[in-house]
Amino acid sequence: MKNLVTSLFVLGMGITTYAQCFTNTKGERTLPVTATFSTAGEGLYKDKILWLTWGTSLKNYSQNPFGTKDIQLNVGDTSNAEIVLGDNRYLCVQAKITSISGGSIQSDIPNDYSILDEMYNVKVNGNNILTNAISNRVKGEKVTINFSVESYLLDNKIVQPIKIPGLVLADAEQINASEFITMTADGEWNLIELLNKESAGVNYHYNKSYNSKNKLSTVRFDSGSDKKIAGVSILMFNETAYGRKQDNYKTTFYSTLYGTGLSALAVGIIPPSVDMGDAPEKYGSPIHLFDGIKVLADSKSIKYESKDNDQSKFNNTNSSLSGSTNIGGLNNKISGKIIKAASNYLGKVGPDADHGTQFSHLADGDDVVGTPNDEDAWPDKWKRFSYKTIKGSNYLPEMKIDATIEYNVTVPSVIVGWVDFNLNGVFEDSERVIREVPTGSSSAQMVWTIPQTRKPYSTYVRLRIGKKADLEILKDPSSVVYGGEVEDHRINIMLNSVSNPALLNHGYIK
Numbered sequence: 001m002k003n004l005v006t007s008l009f010v011l012g013m014g015i016t017t018y019a020q021c022f023t024n025t026k027g028e029r030t031l032p033v034t035a036t037f038s039t040a041g042e043g044l045y046k047d048k049i050l051w052l053t054w055g056t057s058l059k060n061y062s063q064n065p066f067g068t069k070d071i072q073l074n075v076g077d078t079s080n081a082e083i084v085l086g087d088n089r090y091l092c093v094q095a096k097i098t099s100i101s102g103g104s105i106q107s108d109i110p111n112d113y114s115i116l117d118e119m120y121n122v123k124v125n126g127n128n129i130l131t132n133a134i135s136n137r138v139k140g141e142k143v144t145i146n147f148s149v150e151s152y153l154l155d156n157k158i159v160q161p162i163k164i165p166g167l168v169l170a171d172a173e174q175i176n177a178s179e180f181i182t183m184t185a186d187g188e189w190n191l192i193e194l195l196n197k198e199s200a201g202v203n204y205h206y207n208k209s210y211n212s213k214n215k216l217s218t219v220r221f222d223s224g225s226d227k228k229i230a231g232v233s234i235l236m237f238n239e240t241a242y243g244r245k246q247d248n249y250k251t252t253f254y255s256t257l258y259g260t261g262l263s264a265l266a267v268g269i270i271p272p273s274v275d276m277g278d279a280p281e282k283y284g285s286p287i288h289l290f291d292g293i294k295v296l297a298d299s300k301s302i303k304y305e306s307k308d309n310d311q312s313k314f315n316n317t318n319s320s321l322s323g324s325t326n327i328g329g330l331n332n333k334i335s336g337k338i339i340k341a342a343s344n345y346l347g348k349v350g351p352d353a354d355h356g357t358q359f360s361h362l363a364d365g366d367d368v369v370g371t372p373n374d375e376d377a378w379p380d381k382w383k384r385f386s387y388k389t390i391k392g393s394n395y396l397p398e399m400k401i402d403a404t405i406e407y408n409v410t411v412p413s414v415i416v417g418w419v420d421f422n423l424n425g426v427f428e429d430s431e432r433v434i435r436e437v438p439t440g441s442s443s444a445q446m447v448w449t450i451p452q453t454r455k456p457y458s459t460y461v462r463l464r465i466g467k468k469a470d471l472e473i474l475k476d477p478s479s480v481v482y483g484g485e486v487e488d489h490r491i492n493i494m495l496n497s498v499s500n501p502a503l504l505n506h507g508y509i510k
């Protein structure tokens with residue numbers, strides 16, 4: 001799969017690759033797409049963590065759309081995600097198991113012996129079916145698993161590699177005094193979540209280590225009390241973590257799990273963040289790829305530093321290591337957390353990551369996702385007009401729409417806006433206004449003169465903000481661009497109320 005993508009990418013642009021992610025040219029699935037966001041649970045980051053799920057094959061894809069439990073996992077197995085972006089564009093994410101050593105592993109569903117399912121789950125008829133756990137297959141085995149992950153935007157069959165921002169390790173099976181799970185990668189680990197369902201504090205240890213020789217960081221959950229407690233840790237990749245562009249910026253990480261009985265870990269990905277509009281589909285589907293999140297530090301110090309080249313040592317699998325912190329009494333009283341990080345945006349609220357198209361008649365599909373509403377830049381004053389007369393504003397040819405657009409930018413930027421005056425379902429160049437916006441200011445006037453071709457019915461406005469250097473891209477109402485935000489709003493044109501004198505007088509008729 002990946003080799004095909006790469007070779008086509010290298011061979012040249014414009015070659016037909018796939019109809020969608022993980023399909024052949026006919027649009028038939030070549031791999032199941034089962035990685036998913038959880039839909040329920042107490043977890044704090046259900047809309048941020050894309051869980052890798054395992055064990056489903058093309059044969060049982062329809063029965064087991066979120067993974068299949070108790071399936072032995074092998075080198076080469078993949079977990080795949082596809083996010084539908086409209087306009088024949090898809091965000092594709094693929095994780096692959098690249099080696100397994102020390103024992104055998106299998107897919108599992110966190111359930112009775114875990115509380116990860118109480119944080120993150122997908123429930124059908126009351127049962128969690130989110131198969132995001134990997135466990136040792138034989139009790140007492142210590143297994144090391146290497147993974148790779150890569151992502152690309154499939155834009156009308158052209159592959160555009162995109163970097164995966166981060167990685168998540170969660171404890172998926174209660175850990176006793178000598179069991180542990182670890183994960184190692186090029187970045188920085190922070191504990192962002194801890195759920196404890198025991199009434200009292202319990203033993204549960206957390207350890208971060210760094211290898212100054214290979215510059216990789218390891219997180220480790222260990223030395224527990226076999227109680228209902230589970231932690232989630234996140235790593236944001238360093239720039240040095242990514243492979244070559246022609247390899248879709250593939251990055252690698254590895255993990256060790258040890259169970260005296262069974263132990264299990266769950267791996268999640270922080271996918272690239274996408275902001276989209278929400279006008280009806282005929283207006284196209286603009287894409288803004290942006291830095292979606294930042295991680296606040298967990299204030300847990302790095303306890304173990306290794307200069308060893310031996311993987312088994314720098315992966316921190318030596319259970320005699322000292323320096324773990326007992327976090328069993330914290331229960332989410334931790335300082336590490338994920339926060340929103342967009343820096344160039346419209347209005348007062350930056351975009352939240354969208355997980356699929358939000359085309360909507362009222363252009364409110366993106367408004368209702370996430371809190372607060374991130375589509376907030378179009379002034380209320382210009383949301384309602386009379387087709388003829390209204391106090392203050394109207395929608396007659398030659399009148400002006402003089403909108404004050406608020407924004408926040410850290411680099412010289414540009415706002416491009418359209419109003420579909422002629423209501424032909426297209427944002428045209430003649431309906432477009434462009435305004436450069438400097439840093440150090442927070443609002444701009446955008447002025448449209450209502451044309452003779454205006455139709456006196458409700459219509460749509462689209463605003464895009466991005467780097468000034470990307471103006472040519474932003475002038476297209478449905479292009480893909482890095483950074484910024486897109487907002488769509490509906491403009492309501494109110495017809496004069498047609499009054500029936502009989503109805504008006506109804507109350508007076510005797």
Ligand SMILES: [Ca+2]
Pocket residue numbers: 275276277278351366375485486487488
């Ligand atoms: Ca948006």
Ligand SMILES: [Ca+2]
Pocket residue numbers: 345346347348349350351374375376377485487
């Ligand atoms: Ca906004």
Ligand SMILES: [Ca+2]
Pocket residue numbers: 277278279363364365366367375487488489
């Ligand atoms: Ca909207």
Ligand SMILES: [Ca+2]
Pocket residue numbers: 419420421422423424425426427428431
């Ligand atoms: Ca138009």
